[in-house]
Amino acid sequence: MLAEKLIVRDCPSCSTCNRGQVPFKYSEGPWVIKECANCRFVYLENVPVYAALQVELAWESTSETEREKKQVSEPVRQFFSSQIKFLRKEVLKRDKLSALIGQYFHAGNVLDIGCASADMLSRLDERFIPFGVEISEFLAAEGNRRLKSRGGGVVQANAVLGTSSFESNFFTGIIMSAFLEHEASPAALLKESFRVLAVGGKAIIKVPNYNCIARVARGKKWCGFRYPDHVNYFTPGNLRSMCESAGFSIEQFTLADRYFLSDNMWIVLGKR
Numbered sequence: 469m470l471a472e473k474l475i476v477r478d479c480p481s482c483s484t485c486n487r488g489q490v491p492f493k494y495s496e497g498p499w500v501i502k503e504c505a506n507c508r509f510v511y512l513e514n515v516p517v518y519a520a521l522q523v524e525l526a527w528e529s530t531s532e533t534e535r536e537k538k539q540v541s542e543p544v545r546q547f548f549s550s551q552i553k554f555l556r557k558e559v560l561k562r563d564k565l566s567a568l569i570g571q572y573f574h575a576g577n578v579l580d581i582g583c584a585s586a587d588m589l590s591r592l593d594e595r596f597i598p599f600g601v602e603i604s605e606f607l608a609a610e611g612n613r614r615l616k617s618r619g620g621g622v623v624q625a626n627a628v629l630g631t632s633s634f635e636s637n638f639f640t641g642i643i644m645s646a647f648l649e650h651e652a653s654p655a656a657l658l659k660e661s662f663r664v665l666a667v668g669g670k671a672i673i674k675v676p677n678y679n680c681i682a683r684v685a686r687g688k689k690w691c692g693f694r695y696p697d698h699v700n701y702f703t704p705g706n707l708r709s710m711c712e713s714a715g716f717s718i719e720q721f722t723l724a725d726r727y728f729l730s731d732n733m734w735i736v737l738g739k740r
């Protein structure tokens with residue numbers, strides 16, 4: 469039954485077919501992770517079809533299951549990790565996304581791809597008209613309710629289709645925060661994002677960093693492994709090259725943005 473809802477992918481980075489390769493060591497249960505024989509990109513080979521993500525495997529249901537599983541298997545670690553996240557966010561106000569938006573986005577239309585219930589979008593100030601793309605029916609409806617008074621709205625669709633529904637050069641800013649690792653066609657999504665971004669516009673991307681120390685040290689227990697939510701495992705090198713292949717210029721990607729002690733990395737892209 470599960471097999472009917474899966475598609476088998478070639479390497480999302482270089483399109484090499486790796487079906488003949490043995491599963492990589494990070495595979496788990498029915499989920500087959502492959503390390504591309506050609507370019508070394510690590511990815512989930514059998515990914516859920518978009519239709520399953522609308523309700524059944526929607527992020528809000530699978531992330532809850534994942535959190536419950538971790539709470540049972542590693543309660544102490546989970547407790548401290550949630551406390552640290554709380555400290556960073558609430559006490560130290562280390563909201564990197566807001567800071568980057570303030571630094572790089574000009575007034576105008578902003579697109580958040582994988583916007584969930586439009587949390588981030590509803591916090592943008594009046595200079596911005598907020599738009600989102602979200603595959604989950606429940607979250608998209610909630611997002612539309614929240615953005616009603618702002619002139620924008622949430623398109624309920626998969627990311628590539630939803631983004632392609634906008635005209636070229638429509639946005640001054642695009643956000644993909646913790647999204648690209650979920651996308652079955654990341655290169656296609658980046659190309660569409662480049663098309664809808666205006667010249668002079670910026671895109672901000674946050675993804676887990678496969679090259680971080682925690683993945684090396686903790687292996688399969690690294691928080692970046694989520695089956696089947698995360699389907700692409702980016703390194704700084706292949707993230708940069710996929711973005712450049714889509715046409716983007718790299719505006720900011722410092723050592724601090726891809727620091728190996730952090731589980732995540734940030735990149736700011738431009739359209740010149």
Ligand SMILES: [Zn+2]
Nearest residue numbers: 479482504507
């Ligand atoms: Zn490859």
